[in-house]
Amino acid sequence: MLIHVENLIKIYQLGKVQVKALDNINLTIDRNEYVAVMGPSGSGKSTLMNIIGCLDVPTSGRYILNDQDVHNLTDDELAHIRNKEIGFVFQTFNLLPRATALHNVELPLIYNGTPRSKRREIAMNMLERVGLADRANHRPNELSGGQRQRVAIARALVNNPSLILADEPTGNLDSKTGEEIMQIFNELNEAGNTILLVTHEEDIARQTKRIIRLLDGQVIKDEMNQ
Amino acid sequence: MATLNAFFSHISEYLLMAWQALVSHKLRSFLTTLGILIGVTTIITIWTTIEGLNKYVFGQLSNIGASTVYVQKYPWVIKGDFWKYRNRKPVTYKEYQALAQYCNSAEHISPEVFSVKTIRYKNKKFENIFIIGSNQEYAYTANVAPEIGRFITELDVHYNRYVCVLGREVADQLFEKANPLGKKIFIGDRKYLVIGILERKGNFFGQSMDNFIIVPFGTFRRVYGGHREMRVALSTSPEKLEEMKDQIRSILRRVRKVPPTKEDDFAINQQDMLTDLYKSLTTTLFAIVFVIGGISLVVGGIGIMNIMLVSVAERTREIGIRKAIGATRKNILSQFLFEAIVISSIGGFIGIVFGFFAGNVVLSQMSLSGTVSLTSILIGFGFSGFVGVLAGFYPAYKAASLNPIDSLRYE
Incomplete structure (x- = not known):
């Protein structure tokens, strides 16, 4: 059991109106699962993703990640968990524009104090794994969308996290490139990584092994993919 | 203790980050350093001049004969x-x-x-x-x-x-x-x-x-x-x-x-009547130097703070990314604080170099002998570093306090 979510509620205060983004979510995700979270916009999938990614804390309910209760952790403790346990892949890549591909991949290692030479080596290996070793010294604006996303995936993998969280990873890519990225995710899952993927594209979701559908902050369907 | 060690081992990282950030905005960085640069140049030049003058005047007054x-x-x-x-x-x-x-x-x-x-x-x-x-x-x-x-x-x-x-x-x-x-x-x-x-x-x-x-x-x-x-x-x-x-x-x-x-x-x-008079004059002059230098350093500090606030706003997304992949508040605070200190110290350093030359030019124009004193250089460095910390703290604190989710969405 990697992720265990119990009675999770998240309420946003928008002016005088309270918005219930997550309404009593219960979920368990095991190691080496390959899960897609689907739902229309406003269904709460981003909120769920932020909480699972330790970027946000729930209003109430429990969240246990890798046997660790994430409830009541300080900002810095959450940062530590994000660094160690979670690898993010975003729709907009979110690479540092002025840094090279290599430096972008190295970044998570800087924040856990890996020595410089070792950092370089690990990051280089990761770039090789996503097929971008020859682009190590290029900046994001010198790379194609697909290449950028591959750099982002290399960055997500660099600390060997328990969970890879991908938020619409193919949303900004054409279908062919999107397919290539999905191929990487599929391979990663086969290699043993746990992947949680947020998407609203059925084509993408179909490639995962389990689909969780959200609507109005509630899980309306949670089924294994054939 | 562990966090302290981590902090020190990170210093070179922060310096590198600061340097890259400054280099990517060369003109802006240069303009930002101007206030500090002018302040430090002023202090060192006038300080040097006064010391040269002191040496000269006391030398000449000793001609009168102390007894x-x-x-x-x-x-x-x-x-x-x-x-x-x-x-x-x-x-x-x-x-x-x-x-x-x-x-x-x-x-x-x-x-x-x-x-x-x-x-x-x-x-x-x-x-x-x-x-x-x-x-x-x-x-x-x-x-x-x-x-x-x-x-x-x-x-x-x-x-x-x-x-x-x-x-x-x-x-x-x-x-x-x-x-x-x-x-x-x-x-x-x-x-x-x-x-x-x-x-x-x-x-x-x-x-x-x-x-x-x-x-x-x-x-x-x-x-x-x-x-x-x-x-x-x-x-x-x-x-x-x-x-x-x-x-x-x-x-x-x-x-x-x-x-x-x-x-x-x-x-x-x-003779000592003149010496005393001269001393009281130069004491006033020293006070004036400090006021002028102090003002330009304050103005320089405000300039740095201003640019740092702009920089934090511009790089909200970068801060979000860094936080998402594991940067702590302290990491972000240090990064921006170092940036302010580096920009201020560069201004201070150039100011020292300029002050060194300007001081020597003034001395030779007035046909005085003397050199730029170590004290004035140390004061120049100390002041600029101090201003950097003061001016950088609030923007850095603001950056560190940003919420990662909102920062990531920031366009």
């Missing part, structure tokens, strides 16, 4: 009511005689009277030359020595001879390359024999100190009148200085019939 005093009507540094001094009786020949007779703690005593005359040699004529009437002791009280020829002797004074000793500049102007010794020059409408030329003394604040003529005291009095105001110079060894001053006071109070209840109606002037 020479001048008995005069007016003190050199007038405090309070000028009229109190104006109504005093002048110092006269009678007082000189009394001092010469009774003041046995003085080693040398010279009367000094002054006038300004036109001098002439052949077809050359110079106006407004300073004429001093004194005796053979003047060489000791004023610390002058003939470079060629001889100084006035006791006999010259005794017989009221028409002889004169020229300052170096007067000699050069009148005779150019010719030998002045034995020549006769006109001072006013009297002819004097040139018996000696004094060693060069140089300039004091652009004022030549070699532009005068010394003639025997009696000759001066006979030609220009005996009731002139005068001063008496007395010199002795340093350890007898106070004793001599006491003696002068008691002799003069008796001669000038000053009642015991009244204060002295004459001044005993001494």
